Amino acid sequence: xxxxxxxxxxxxxxxxxxxxxxxxxxxxxxxxxxxxxxxxxxxxxxxxxxxxxxxxxxxxxxxxxxxxxxxxxxxxxxxxxxxxxxxxxxxxxxxxxxxxxxxxxxxxxxxxxxxxxxxxxxxxxxxxxxxxxxxxxxxxxxxxxxxxxxxxxxxxxxxxxxxxxxxxxxxxxxxxxxxxxxxxxxxxxxxxxxxxxxxxxxxxxxxxxxxxxxxxxxxxxxxxxxxxxxxxxxxxxxxxxxxxxxxxxxxxxxxxxxxxxxxxxxxxxxxxxxxxxxxxxxxxxxxxxxxxxxxxxxxxxxxxxxxxxxxxxxxxxxxxxxxxxxxxxxxxxxxxxxxxxxxxxxxxxxxxxxxxxxxxxxxxxxxxxxxxxxxxxxxxxxxxxxxxxxxxxxxxxxxxxxxxxxxxxxxxxxxxxxxxxxxxxxxxxxxxxxxxxxxxxxxxxxxxxxxxxxxxxxxxxxxxxxxxxxxxxxxxxxxxxxxxxxxxxxxxxxxxxxxxxxxxxxxxxxxxxxxx
Numbered sequence: 001x002x003x004x005x006x007x008x009x010x011x012x013x014x015x016x017x018x019x020x021x022x023x024x025x026x027x028x029x030x031x032x033x034x035x036x037x038x039x040x041x042x043x044x045x046x047x048x049x050x051x052x053x054x055x056x057x058x059x060x061x062x063x064x065x066x067x068x069x070x071x072x073x074x075x076x077x078x079x080x081x082x083x084x085x086x087x088x089x090x091x092x093x094x095x096x097x098x099x100x101x102x103x104x105x106x107x108x109x110x111x112x113x114x115x116x117x118x119x120x121x122x123x124x125x126x127x128x129x130x131x132x133x134x135x136x137x138x139x140x141x142x143x144x145x146x147x148x149x150x151x152x153x154x155x156x157x158x159x160x161x162x163x164x165x166x167x168x169x170x171x172x173x174x175x176x177x178x179x180x181x182x183x184x185x186x187x188x189x190x191x192x193x194x195x196x197x198x199x200x201x202x203x204x205x206x207x208x209x210x211x212x213x214x215x216x217x218x219x220x221x222x223x224x225x226x227x228x229x230x231x232x233x234x235x236x237x238x239x240x241x242x243x244x245x246x247x248x249x250x251x252x253x254x255x256x257x258x259x260x261x262x263x264x265x266x267x268x269x270x271x272x273x274x275x276x277x278x279x280x281x282x283x284x285x286x287x288x289x290x291x292x293x294x295x296x297x298x299x300x301x302x303x304x305x306x307x308x309x310x311x312x313x314x315x316x317x318x319x320x321x322x323x324x325x326x327x328x329x330x331x332x333x334x335x336x337x338x339x340x341x342x343x344x345x346x347x348x349x350x351x352x353x354x355x356x357x358x359x360x361x362x363x364x365x366x367x368x369x370x371x372x373x374x375x376x377x378x379x380x381x382x383x384x385x386x387x388x389x390x391x392x393x394x395x396x397x398x399x400x401x402x403x404x405x406x407x408x409x410x411x412x413x414x415x416x417x418x419x420x421x422x423x424x425x426x427x428x429x430x431x432x433x434x435x436x437x438x439x440x441x442x443x444x445x446x447x448x449x450x451x452x453x454x455x456x457x458x459x460x461x462x463x464x465x466x467x468x469x470x471x472x473x474x475x476x477x478x479x480x481x482x483x484x485x486x487x488x489x490x491x492x493x494x495x496x497x498x499x500x501x502x503x504x505x506x507x508x509x510x511x512x513x514x515x516x
Contacts, residue, residue, distance in 0.1 A: 005029055006104075008111045008126070010037045012312035013104075015304070018209045021129065022101035028126045030111060030119075037113025038122055041320040045116035048326055049075070049191045056328050057195040057318050058116075066417075079194030080160065086153035086198055087163060089138030094151065096166065098432075099134050101206025102148070103155050105311075106197060114314040115196040116326070121187050124159055131182040132168030133158065135175070143413060144334035144424030147315070148203035151425070156197040161186030192318075200315040204337045207428035208307050211344060212300060214435045217502045218442055219297055220515050222351055223256050224504055225445040226289035227263035228467055229358040232452035234369050235282040236271035237264045245290065252297025255516045257290035262512035263470075268462030269453075283367075285357035292354050296347035303340035310337055334424030338407035341427035348434045349399035352441040356396045359389050359448045368452070370459070375451045375482065382485045385448050388492060392444040395437045402434040443495040446504060450474055454481050466511040473507035474498055 006017045009031040020026035030038075048055045054069040061068040061078070070078050107125045110117045135158040141150025157163035161176040179186055187193075230237065240261045245254045264270055281287060318328045363385055365373040376384030406427040412419040450471045453463045463471070475481055478494035498504055509515060 007031050008034055008108055010034050010112050012112075013108045014311065015209045015212065015307060018101055018104060018206060018311070019213055021104045022097045022206060022210060025132065028104065028107065028129045030122055030126060034111040034113070034122070035119045038111065038117060038119040041113045041116045042118050044320050044324050044326065045192050055318070055326055058191045058326065075191050076189065079189035079191070082194040082198065083153050083156045083160060083189070084162070086149050087157045089141035089150040089154055091139035094137040094139060095432075096134050097210065098203065098207055099137050099151075099155065100129065101210065102137070102151055102203045103129055103135070105202035105206055106152060106155065106200055108311075109200055109202070109314050109316060110196065112314040114319045114321070115316045116192045116320045117196050118190065118193065121159070121189070121193055121197075124184060124187050127182075127184050128158065128179075131178075131184065133175075133178050133182065133184075134166040136164040136166065136172060139429065142203060142425035143411065143418075143421035144201070144204060144338055144426065145332065145421035146317070146414075146418055147199040147201060147332045148334075148425050149198050151203045152198045152200060156189075156194065159187050159197070160189065196316050199317050199332050201310060201332065201334045201337050201424065202315075204334055204341065204424040204428040205307065205310050207432060208303065208337055208341055208344075209311075211341075211428075211431050211435050212304055212307060214439075214500075215296075215300055215344065215348065217505060218348075218435070218438055218499070219256075219293060219300065219351070220259065221442050221446070221499050221502075221504045222293055222355060223259035223289075223515070224263050224466075224470065224508055225355065225442055225449055226256075226286075226293065226358065227260040227464075228449035228453055228470065229362060229445060230260070230282070230286050230289070231264060231267050231269045231463060231467055232362060232368075232371070232449050232456060233282070233286060233358075234269055234271070234456075235286045236279075237261065237267070238271065239282070239287050240264070240290065248291075250291075250294055250298055252301070253290050253294030255297060256293040259512075259515045260290060262515065263466045263508060264464050265466065265512070267464035267467065269456055269464075283357075283361060285354050285361065289354065289358075292350060296351050299343050299347045303344055306336055306340045334422035335407065338422040338424030338427045341424060341431050342403075342405040342407045345399075345405075345427070345431045345434045346403045348431075348438045349396075349403035352396045352399045352438050355441050355445040356389070356392050359385075359392055359445045362448045362452050363389055371452055371455060375448060375455065377482060377484045384485070385451070385488075388444055388447065388488060391492070392441055395441050395444075399434055399437050399441070402430045402437075406430065439500045440492075440496050443499045444492060446470075446474065446499060447479055447492060447495045450479075451482050458482075466508040469507050469511050470504060473503065477503065 374384030
């Protein structure tokens with residue numbers, strides 16, 4: 001298989017495939033087994049459609065209107081109408097990578113053979129992805145139950161050649177024009193197909209998968225910045241000893257402690273320069289970094305388990321079962337995904353909080369053990385990093401608001417038929433903001449800690465080789481070192497990009513070996 005092609009089969013997909021398609025434009029192909037499963041399930045739906053007995057989604061209305069039996073001559077119109085009426089999103093456009101993940105994950109479920117969608121509809125979904133056509137999807141419209149209805153409807157509308165979409169050049173045009181330009185024939189939906197294209201947790205799941213990828217990098221980066229801050233504060237690395245973490249065996253805690261130990265190996269600063277201000281113990285934000293970072297890591301691991309289960313699922317209502325039954329169900333409810341999205345927002349907020357506390361300590365001359373006030377070149381004339389910490393504090397405060405769970409809420413809809421919903425889409429949207437903010441928070445700590453380490457080096461102390469590598473790489477990326485005050489926003493933006501793109505981790509690993 002071409003490394004840039006993702007083959008969609010009948011049994012789910014992987015997180016890596018989601019990221020490859022959503023972010024990196026990987027091509028999508030349907031496996032032969034998926035095409036066979038699609039055709040077999042469609043035969044079952046066609047047989048049910050020919051019977052006089054009503055079957056939900058095949059020959060009935062939807063939601064609170066499910067009691068009406070729909071005659072055969074109106075069923076194509078029924079499927080078109082559900083897409084058109086449900087494409088009712090409002091607000092700003094959702095990011096391209098989120099929409100691609102949404103489309104790909106819906107295709108994954110369709111290809112399972114449990115939805116009754118025809119093979120040609122699934123192929124058109126793949127064609128849209130491969131052509132780089134991205135439906136315009138809006139911020140608001142999903143309650144995270146009965147699927148991400150409005151977002152998925154906007155995608156289905158594009159399949160029909162209606163609504164607006166973004167072409168591969170980034171220009172928004174009528175979807176019909178874009179399909180014609182790429183030789184794609186709009187689909188004419190048949191029984192159950194409109195419903196099957198709308199009824200899934202694909203949006204919230206796609207955002208969960210991408211958040212997990214981003215947070216993995218940020219947690220490793222935060223281990224590195226915590227080590228740099230410990231070093232700059234002349235703290236002790238004895239608290240990182242493996243035997244201490246073995247007696248409280250949370251897996252993530254041991255991983256974070258090991259990462260920090262690797263970064264600090266060979267340091268001439270840690271624990272050896274406390275004569276002027278002896279300390280029995282370092283502050284919690286320094287000493288407890290492995291415990292806080294590690295607890296977040298363990299939460300990420302649990303969220304990844306939930307994401308893996310959901311990636312292996314076929315979420316639709318009703319579903320086509322192997323024995324030929326078409327059964328209604330509640331598998332579209334987003335609660336499992338919504339909960340972990342909220343869990344991640346909580347741990348991200350706490351990680352941001354502990355990073356900010358270390359930054360504040362580096363800048364306070366009464367607690368930094370010999371560093372200049374605000375790491376300024378000429379304190380009083382220069383303000384140093386005073387306002388960088390203000391920015392970081394503002395971000396932390398925003399993170400705390402974003403940590404308020406969305407999944408604890410519910411609001412009834414569809415004339416009380418859908419009387420309990422997950423709000424998982426909302427949980428995912430706020431998590432994306434939280435992840436963006438966390439990258440900025442970690443970047444500010446990195447910027448402060450590297451400046452502090454350089455000041456220690458100017459005092460005649462020798463930083464760890466990994467610390468030196470981090471400093472050199474960050475400076476090469478455009479974030480300057482100590483000196484008189486200057487326009488600081490570009491330096492912080494450079495540090496943010498450096499962290500976000502995984503370049504901090506890449507800078508130290510040649511010295512430390514692979515970090516977890």
